[in-house]
Amino acid sequence: MKKIAVIGSGSWGMALALLLSDNAHEVTVWSAVPEEIEELKTKHEHRTLPGIKMPESMILTTELSEAVSGKDILVLAVPSIYTRNTAAKMAPFYRNSQIIVSVAKGIEEGTLKTLSEQIEEEIPGAQVCVLSGPSHAEEVSRHLPTVCVAGAHKKEIAERIQDVFMSPVFRVYISPDILGMQIGGAVKNVIALAAGIADGLGYGDNTKAALITRGIAEMTRLGVSMGAKQETFAGLTGMGDLIVTCASMHSRNRRAGILIGKGYTFEAAMKEVNQVVEGVYSAKAALMLAEKYHTEMPIVREVNKILFSNKPPKQAVDDLMQRNPVSENKQLKWQL
Numbered sequence: 001m002k003k004i005a006v007i008g009s010g011s012w013g014m015a016l017a018l019l020l021s022d023n024a025h026e027v028t029v030w031s032a033v034p035e036e037i038e039e040l041k042t043k044h045e046h047r048t049l050p051g052i053k054m055p056e057s058m059i060l061t062t063e064l065s066e067a068v069s070g071k072d073i074l075v076l077a078v079p080s081i082y083t084r085n086t087a088a089k090m091a092p093f094y095r096n097s098q099i100i101v102s103v104a105k106g107i108e109e110g111t112l113k114t115l116s117e118q119i120e121e122e123i124p125g126a127q128v129c130v131l132s133g134p135s136h137a138e139e140v141s142r143h144l145p146t147v148c149v150a151g152a153h154k155k156e157i158a159e160r161i162q163d164v165f166m167s168p169v170f171r172v173y174i175s176p177d178i179l180g181m182q183i184g185g186a187v188k189n190v191i192a193l194a195a196g197i198a199d200g201l202g203y204g205d206n207t208k209a210a211l212i213t214r215g216i217a218e219m220t221r222l223g224v225s226m227g228a229k230q231e232t233f234a235g236l237t238g239m240g241d242l243i244v245t246c247a248s249m250h251s252r253n254r255r256a257g258i259l260i261g262k263g264y265t266f267e268a269a270m271k272e273v274n275q276v277v278e279g280v281y282s283a284k285a286a287l288m289l290a291e292k293y294h295t296e297m298p299i300v301r302e303v304n305k306i307l308f309s310n311k312p313p314k315q316a317v318d319d320l321m322q323r324n325p326v327s328e329n330k331q332l333k334w335q336l
Contacts, residue, residue, distance in 0.1 A: 001025055002164055005067040006075045007086060009036055011048040011275075012103060013077030015137035016165075020075075021055045022143075023167055028059040030067035037062050048275070052141045068093035073101060073164060075131075076119065079276040080106025080186075083115045087122035099127045101150075101161055105185035106278050107285035112292065114182040128152070129161045130178050132185045133236040134244035136251070140170065147171045149236050151178040173236065180228030184219055184238040187286050187300070188245050189279030191215030192253035194303050195246035197313045199254070200261020207317075211299065212246050218297040222286070225293040253279040266307045283307055298323060 002025045006017040009031035021027045031037050037060045040046065044054045061067055068074060068090050078086045083104060094100075100123070102115045113121070116128045133148030140146050150165070150172050152158040158174035165172050175181060191211060198207045219242070220233040232238055245251045256277040259269035270277045287304050290297040302320055305311035 002072040003070060004028070004073045004075060004164070005030060005071045006077055007064075007067060007090065008077035008079075008082075008104075009033075009040065009046070010077065010079065011046060011137035011141075012135075013075070014046045014049060014054065015140040016075055016077065016103065017058060018052065018054060018141055019165065019167060019170055021058055023164070025164065026059075027057075028061060028067050028071070030061055030064060032062065034062050049138065049141045064089055065093050068098075071098060073099050073161070075101045075103060076115075077103050080104040080108075080115055080278055081276070081281050084108065084118040084122055087119045091123045094123050094126065096125055096127075099129055099157060099160065101129045101131050103131045104278070105132065105182070105189060106282050107182075107186045107289065109281065109285045109288070112285055112289055114179065114186075116178055116182060127154075127157055128178075129157050130181050131161065131165065131172075132181045132241065134240040136244065136248060138250050143169045145169050145171075147173070147236060147240075149173045149175050149181060151175040151181045151237075153178060175232065175235075175237075177229045177232045179226060180223045180232030181237040183223040183226065183228055184233055184241060186278075186282045187219040187222065188215070188238075188242040189253045189277075190283045190286050190300050190303050191219070191242060192245040192251055193257040193260070193277075193279040193283070193307075194299050196251075196254035196257020196259075197261040197303075197306065198257075198317065200258040201313055201317065203317070208246060212242055215242055215246075215299055218295075218299055222290060222293060222295045222297060225295045226289070252277050256280070260306065261313050279303075280307060 004025050005028045006013045007030050009029050017027050017029050040060050119128050129152040135146050150158045150161040162172040162174050195211045252273050252275045256269040256273050283304050286300045302316040
């Protein structure tokens, strides 16, 4: 049994807290919102996971020192935009033997840092692992079969997290490509916005398949340019995560995109979804990375124009369709 703190009590944090409790670990959940902790204490249920009962053995607190101190593993599950700030607040209580598992997805707009890089900057010497893959909280909390990847710089760290999270309904692979996993996790949310926008415009399966496939091409080009491994983007944290986020109504990015396709502003869409829409925050960062690494990412560019320059979604699709004709894969050679 491990002592584990889940830092962040959103739907994903609570789904993982339930999984870890089911795996017989001692779990503490922290939230910065006292009302949220009080509701969990009285109802043993999270508002975004209705009908899912949390075990009474789960420890609930608003004191970060209590959550972090004395734990073996710290699961950092706050939305990506709060990762750096929360890591900085955790730093005084962190001890070198603890593993921090980053489970959010995003890129910091100002610095273009991944979440693991932000954590390592705020907590020097931290042992950081990334857990990612196609994994909606709603399904994990209902014990539906799910497969993810634990990524770390050191194999032994990834294996320890693999062992802690593995269950009959939650399979975990390991990977050393922590960069590729995080680029895939961040960019897929931007592509999922595009897929939702297409749905909102009334387009069909052909359009969705094209966006998913060309989206994988964009995230792969960017990741490889940054030093990630191409194989990662054909796996669970690339293709797998992109498919589930573009296709499912559990996806807040897809749901927000549908509303934008119907004419909502991104602010109005986020208010309607009533959860953090990570793709909105990752869109600018993804485009800035594309420009920094001289990588062609036309879908990401058009999503940015829709979100931040008031470009009509239909015009963005038309412009994507009417780009200059090219080969699908420029690496393939023609016969002479």
